[in-house]
Amino acid sequence: MKTRGKDFEYDWIIVEQLSGSKSDQVFRNYLNFKDQSIKKDGTIIFSYLEEIFSGAYGNALNEQILFEAIGDSTMTLDQLRTLFQIIKRNGAPFDTILNNRIVNAIYPESRIGIGDTIKDFSLLDQNGKVVSTNQFRGSLFLMDFLASWCKPCREVFTDLKKLYDSYKDKGFEVLGVSVDENRDAWLNAMEKDGLPWNNVITERGLKSEVPLRYNITAVPTNFLIDKSGIVVAKDISIEIERFFEQ
Numbered sequence: 470m471k472t473r474g475k476d477f478e479y480d481w482i483i484v485e486q487l488s489g490s491k492s493d494q495v496f497r498n499y500l501n502f503k504d505q506s507i508k509k510d511g512t513i514i515f516s517y518l519e520e521i522f523s524g525a526y527g528n529a530l531n532e533q534i535l536f537e538a539i540g541d542s543t544m545t546l547d548q549l550r551t552l553f554q555i556i557k558r559n560g561a562p563f564d565t566i567l568n569n570r571i572v573n574a575i576y577p578e579s580r581i582g583i584g585d586t587i588k589d590f591s592l593l594d595q596n597g598k599v600v601s602t603n604q605f606r607g608s609l610f611l612m613d614f615l616a617s618w619c620k621p622c623r624e625v626f627t628d629l630k631k632l633y634d635s636y637k638d639k640g641f642e643v644l645g646v647s648v649d650e651n652r653d654a655w656l657n658a659m660e661k662d663g664l665p666w667n668n669v670i671t672e673r674g675l676k677s678e679v680p681l682r683y684n685i686t687a688v689p690t691n692f693l694i695d696k697s698g699i700v701v702a703k704d705i706s707i708e709i710e711r712f713f714e715q
Contacts (some may be wrong), residue, residue, distance in 0.1 A: 616652070617658035622689040644668075
């Protein structure tokens, strides 16, 4: 069962698993307090959460509570960052993906967006060869995060292959970055799809370092990167042609 906040979506399964526990009680007490205080100054909610997060026990739901608060409260970024630091001191993160979403929400400067220089990485391709993003300097290249189980990811391959064939001689490159946790499934999908460009795999899914570094929470996600390593577009489709016309 999923619940949507203002700008996010999270899973209640953790709450359900801890039903009746102290963590569950703390979470539900916060929701009741928030509903009563939502129109009040954010300082009231901040003081309430500061007391909860500074408790003597490590609450596995503290990150969930903070994530909820980010979307629903009037707290300032400084207050949210203070609460996050308290959680970290008490042993979190418990969930690396949720932790990454919190970081990107309260530290917007950490996000990679249009105009930013990419964060280089190296991963292994299907033959065990190291492929590094810095080898594409001097080329316009598409960094495409995908997975074998992602139907929308694979549906665009026919058009992308046509585009690649048309512009590869002009310096266009593609790097497929799989977030598959099953290497065999990735290899089988690549063989079936016949992808002619470089492909690498993280092998730990969305919890791997590279997807976390790029704040990848879903696939497909892609970045179009210019010859200097700067992001010029995100989640672009086959309208890449216009970048060769500039």
